[in-house]
Amino acid sequence: MTRIRLLLLVGIIVSLLTGGSRLAVSEAASLKELVEGARKEGQLNVTLTANA
């Protein structure tokens, strides 16, 4: 019983850790990802205002 609880706890910790790292990766795009994404987009629309 104790062994099952221990395995369950380890499973939860591993799940939390890998989930957390996936989140970090998705939030922080690498330069390579941005460049590849921009290449597919091919364009950009910006709004600039006349006076600073």
Add this chain to the structure above:
Amino acid sequence: MSRSPPTPELVRGLEAAINKHYGLNLKVSYTAAESYAKTFSKLMTEHKTGTKPTFDAVVGQAVNIISGMDAGAFESIQNWKELAPKGTPLNDQTISPPVLKNTAFKVADSPHFLVYNTKLISKADLPKKLADFGNPKYKGKFSVLSAVAAQGLALSMYDKEKVLDIYRSWGKNEPKIMSFSQGVDRLVLGELWMVPFTTDYVYYRRKEAGDPVGMTVIQDLASWISIYTTVRMNAPNANAAKLWALYNTGPEAQRIWEKEIKWMNFSYPQQSGATEFKKLLDDTGAKAVSWTDSEETWKLMRWLFTSEEGEAYQKRLQSAIQEGR
């Protein structure tokens, strides 16, 4: 060359530089908007109604950005320091002040200092502090803005009632109510002695034209406004927009902004106005004050520009400055 609005040459220059830097072939199109207020109003309407953003990135001041930030209308770049071009002064907190939570990145600075007619008044006779503008000898000799973004920064120096008292003394001196650009026109014609909270570009335009203008600092309120790029949430070209924001923090982009339209980012000491403005501050012992300086100034700005109480206070502020009441 005087500072000017964004031009096609600026955008083409940045487009070519970005494409070269990242090995891309992006087509950058731009809209030259009339005012920050209208642009951000459109942005907020699109965001609130869930309309697909009609533009990917935008430039604005802190007072424009705060509502969008609070509403989640901008996408952050949490790891921007890892991605910014080489040579970006990463330790300079003004590039993306902590209060902006990695959602806005500086492209230019715009100091709002005191411009005066050097033939009509000597530097020694100018007001040194905010309260000095209430001296009767300055009656009818200066203009003020109807908007309060720069004047309102006095709240970071004094409490709310003291600020109203100071500006009431201004109002009793019957200042002309007009834009700082119109004020400097009148100043050059000899009708006014000075125009507080004038931007650097108006000063440079006149100085380069040979007009008798000088610039100095109000010691207790050296208003400093910066212009930032933000990337819109759900932007159709989000990756390109992030590269645009990142690249514009870097040294090559700054060189292009200054070369093409004289917008300067004083985080780069090599920019032509940086030394002059630093000297102005050093000579007077003044400290530049910005809404993005700290959590306290940010909170004050949020109160002043986004709360009902703040809006009511703005009206009192305008009444004080314009009518002395």
